[in-house]
Amino acid sequence: MPSKQISLRFIKRAVEELDRVLDEFDSSDPEYDEGLLKTAFTALINEGLITGKGKAKDLGLDDLMYEMFGEFPPEDLLERAQTFDNLIDTYVGEPSEDDIEEAKGHLERILDGLRKKVDSLEKRKLREEGLWRNA
């Protein structure tokens, strides 16, 4: 299977949306935090960036990693995303404020990782444009 073309625009928009989630994050209200994540997914669906619309109602942060990076997202980001999803999951029991704070920490690290990815993709793009001009 050919690997997915990583979209710089998609990652940049995801960073903006997840940044907004982080700004509004409320460690005392896990249901609200789940809702905030859905608003981020909504924006990305409405812009045509998330295309697995049929599965959208079950989307988690780990699914977003697959949407952005294809079959093999960076392992550290995927693991943090899965941990985040499990920590804020309200099905088995009420997550404690500590769980939610820990989830917030993972989201911050995910954002750091995505920003680094944006930087490296932008540098690569500039290098490639430079090479093309020189050629």
Place this chain on the structure above:
Amino acid sequence: MSCRLKDAGLDLEMLLSGASQIVVFGSFAAGLNVPLSDLDVVCIGNGTRLKNRFLDLCWVSDENVCKYEWLGSELAGHVAKYGVWLNGPDDWRGATFTSNAAIERKRRRILSLARTVSRLWERLHPIFRAQYDVTIRRELQRLKMLEAGISIPPTRVLDETWDTEGCSGLLQFRDSIAKLRLYAGQSNAPDILRRAS
């Protein structure tokens, strides 16, 4: 089950080594599964929670399984009534009950969901609004059952009950919760809350 575990990157032997009991619950245990159903498993012992499209695996430690908090929880009541033990003794099965904490937690969750949807309505894709419609309706059904001391059945049973019995009983129950009456008639509220009595 082992196929589902393999899909999730686990194997049954690995689970057996860390769990004193393995219990399947939810739609598979009740024989109500459809091709897209996930497999719900609770293991007694120490391990890592795992949730994906195929499998929802949670752990309760040997120490906690006999504690009031677990035995009085919604999930313990459901597992005790509908669960299928694949391994280990079902030694806590007859000790479950519905605690006031479980009822309070469900009530808090419903109020929080209602507040969240109402606040975020304009920013939610229709698919998420529809999801909240279903989630809040099911949670209200569960709360009504918890208050009546009934173990929560698999989700599909809740949906079938809703389809066959209609909404009047649930609307009446909703109206008994003062904080939910605020949403009646509001356009930015989930279906079950905005409906007129």
